[in-house]
Amino acid sequence: MGAENITSVTEFILVGLSNNRETQILLFVVFLIMYSATIVGNLLIIILVRVDSCLHTPMYFFLTHLSGVEICFVTTTGPQMLAHLVSGNGAISFTRCAAQMYATTCLGCTECLLLSAMAYDRCLAICSPLVYAAVMSKKHQWQLTSASWAVGFLLAAVNVTCTISLPFCGTNHINHFFCEQPVVFKYACIESRYTAPVIFMVSTLILVGPFSVILISYGLILYSVFQMQSRVGRRKAISTCTSHLVVVTLFYGTLIFMYMRPGVDAADDRDKQTAVFYIVVTPILNPIIYSLRNKEIHKAMAKVLRRPGFEEQT
Incomplete structure (x- = not known):
């Protein structure tokens, strides 16, 4: 194939979800x-954690970072997707496509790491409550979140490059x-001998x-819960972990299906549906x-709604 054909693609046309x-x-x-609901909901969690001192705990510290990632995540794709739906034209330049690939991959990697940091935090809180405050210090919280962002940036750079x-x-x-x-990668006309294995790895x-x-x-959490004598303690421990488990199941289930399928040659409708x-x-x-079953979030919301300034506005 001639070199003029190899370098001819300067923009992509995104087919979208429907024609x-x-x-x-x-x-x-x-x-x-x-x-809009995603932005408002995640922003509300960040604001509540910031203004309510009762929520200044490691669990909610990680939750604010997760909400921040979600806001950035949907913003890298949402506005463009909405614009394409309105115009009916899915054209995007190669440069913008590469930038979007990097942003979404970076934020996806960061979210994976933040979810694991949140699981580690819950494990320490339930399995080692006596040393939890000392181990999960403010410095340690920042180290975990900073490492999540840094590793996300690095690994995304490798895959997208x-x-x-x-x-x-x-x-x-x-x-x-x-x-x-992974979808754009399938449209490359020449595959390096090492590229696919590196990306998959x-x-x-x-x-x-x-x-x-x-x-x-x-x-470890389940083991500790079953060792508890108090039913109230068991219920509280399970309650604090249920929400995180639901998010992990939804997020990881779909990501594993998308990113860990070597040997798939062509993109199909399942990719975009997933x-x-x-x-x-x-x-x-x-x-x-x-927030649905979180009493602390409910109390923080009630405090905000009862503030004099808010009551005067309403």
Whole structure:
């Protein structure tokens, strides 16, 4: 194949979720509502944790970072997806596509690591309550979150660099609604001998590593819970972990399906349908799941609503 064809692709056309105009308008309305609710819900959690001193604990410290990641995550894809649904045109330049790949991959890696840090925090709180305050100091909290962000940036750089270094010389129509690294990779016309193994290894590392930490942490938590004599203590321990387990199941289940399937040659509708769960559904469910049965969040909300300034406005 000639060099002029190898370098000819300068933009991609995102096929999107539907080609039907009426369906596109309907999806625009639905996703606009979900995007707005995601931003408001996660921002509300951050504000509540900031203003209520009762929530200044390691668990809520990690939760604010998770909410911040979710806000950034949906913002890297949401506005563009909404614009494409309105215009009916899914064109995106190669540069913007690469930037979006990096942003989503970085934030996805960071979320995986933050979820494992949250599991580690719960394990310490339940299994070693006497040393919990000393071990999970403010310094240690910042070290864990900083490491999550740093490793996310690094691993995303490896995967995305391996992808964009490949030539794209065939069709520029991508069967997806945003530039996702494993999907874009399938459209490369020449595959380096080492590129696919490196990408698969990094994807496996960022998924299996944190997931193993979560499984070990909750294994230890379950063991400690069954050793408890008090039913009230058991109920409280299980209650504090249930929300996190639901989020982990939703997030990891779909990511593992997408990123740990070597040998799939072409993108199909399953890729974008799966992506809807962790791009649109999971971010909006996080604030709901973490606050629905959380009495501390309820109390913080009640305090905010009872503030004089708020009452005067209402």
